Amino acid sequence: MSxxxxxxxxxxxxxxxWARLRRAGSPKPTRSNIVAAVLAGALGFAIIAQVRQTxxxxxxxxxxxxxxxxxxxxxxxxxxLAGEISSLRASLELxxxxxxxxxxxxxxxxxxxxxxxxxxxxxVAEGPGITLTIRDPLGEVSAPTILxxxxxxxxxxxxxxxxxxxRIVANTWFSDxxxxxxxxxxxxxxxxxxxxxxxxxxxxxxxxxxxxVTATVRRAGGDATVxxxxxVTVDAxxxxxxxxxxxxxxxxxx
Amino acid sequence: MIPAIGLxxxxxxxxxxxxxVPAWLQPYLPIAVIAALDAxxxxxxxxxxxxxxxKVFVVSFLSNVVVAAFIVFxxxxxxxxxxxxxxxxxxxxxxxxxxxxAIRRHLFGA
Numbered sequence: 001m002s003x004x005x006x007x008x009x010x011x012x013x014x015x016x017x018w019a020r021l022r023r024a025g026s027p028k029p030t031r032s033n034i035v036a037a038v039l040a041g042a043l044g045f046a047i048i049a050q051v052r053q054t055x056x057x058x059x060x061x062x063x064x065x066x067x068x069x070x071x072x073x074x075x076x077x078x079x080x081l082a083g084e085i086s087s088l089r090a091s092l093e094l095x096x097x098x099x100x101x102x103x104x105x106x107x108x109x110x111x112x113x114x115x116x117x118x119x120x121x122x123x124v125a126e127g128p129g130i131t132l133t134i135r136d137p138l139g140e141v142s143a144p145t146i147l148x149x150x151x152x153x154x155x156x157x158x159x160x161x162x163x164x165x166x167r168i169v170a171n172t173w174f175s176d177x178x179x180x181x182x183x184x185x186x187x188x189x190x191x192x193x194x195x196x197x198x199x200x201x202x203x204x205x206x207x208x209x210x211x212x213v214t215a216t217v218r219r220a221g222g223d224a225t226v227x228x229x230x231x232v233t234v235d236a237x238x239x240x241x242x243x244x245x246x247x248x249x250x251x252x253x254x
Numbered sequence: 255m256i257p258a259i260g261l262x263x264x265x266x267x268x269x270x271x272x273x274x275v276p277a278w279l280q281p282y283l284p285i286a287v288i289a290a291l292d293a294x295x296x297x298x299x300x301x302x303x304x305x306x307x308x309k310v311f312v313v314s315f316l317s318n319v320v321v322a323a324f325i326v327f328x329x330x331x332x333x334x335x336x337x338x339x340x341x342x343x344x345x346x347x348x349x350x351x352x353x354x355x356a357i358r359r360h361l362f363g364a
Binding site: 039 | 256257258259260261262263264265266267268269272273274275280283284286287290291294297301302304306307308311312315336360361
């Protein structure tokens with residue numbers, strides 16, 4: 001290498017140097033300028049390529065101890081993330097099981113609510129059942145006969161009943177009244193129409209047993225007809241009554 | 255002037271093309287770049303000294319690059335690649351500094 005930079009030279013006049021630089025820098029397309037430009041271009045290209053390579057590559061230029069450190073870092077991060085994953089998974093499972101059990105409890109509560117609403121007569125009920133029509137032209141059918149009919153229907157598994165447009169629930173009462181019967185204070189006159197939801201064949205059979213409701217009504221000079229229907233709608237409603245004295249005792253077994 | 259334009263052009267092309275350094279060149283390119291920089295500063299100093307020769311510049315440029323790459327290659331083969339690379343960079347750095355100092359003395363008289 002015969003680069004001239006190793007030989008010491010006395011510093012020259014500054015103006016002289018600037019002139020030289022200007023002369024060398026003037027755009028003359030001489031061979032030396034072209035060659036120098038090509039080499040400089042290659043240098044610039046190589047610099048950018050190397051800069052980019054350095055910024056892109058991560059591990060190839062690292063020494064062994066640096067690699068070990070990076071590896072340990074990654075290991076630690078991995079363990080940390082694995083712990084995070086497992087704890088998140090555990091809480092996910094917890095939440096899922098909680099949701100499931102809450103849904104279960106809600107479904108059970110809804111079923112309870114539905115059956116209690118039908119029992120208390122605060123919800124419209126529909127289903128298979130019978131229509132019992134009691135005609136009484138002589139006015140001889142008394143309240144106990146109707147009560148018998150209701151009890152028979154209950155025994156036969158009627159789940160919801162109404163007479164006329166009154167719902168029949170646990171505390172419905174019947175008594176005789178002028179021109180008919182009084183149902184929980186509402187006077188009704190014949191014909192009495194009883195709707196009952198339940199197993200329709202069982203209900204119809206219960207009405208027509210010998211000595212049963214139909215026979216009693218006939219004996220009194222009336223006429224009772226039973227119609228089996230696929231879809232009976234018991235749509236008479238009662239207001240919900242909150243017990244004034246009775247308080248539920250919380251169950252302690254669960 | 256034209257070499258400066260060439261340098262700028264090379265940088266622009268590099269930025270635009272986003273070249274990937276081939277794997278076999280990766281150990282040598284950084285040292286080669288330093289060696290080429292040394293040759294460039296040596297060339298500028300030679301211009302200011304009034305002894306610039308295009309032949310000398312081209313030969314010194316190319317030989318610097320090749321020798322630097324060869325030293326790294328040899329160091330890799332001998333198992334002292336990292337140390338030898340450091341040594342080459344130090345030597346070239348010292349030369350770049352001395353060349354820049356000479357250029358500074360020429361241009362600013364200080």
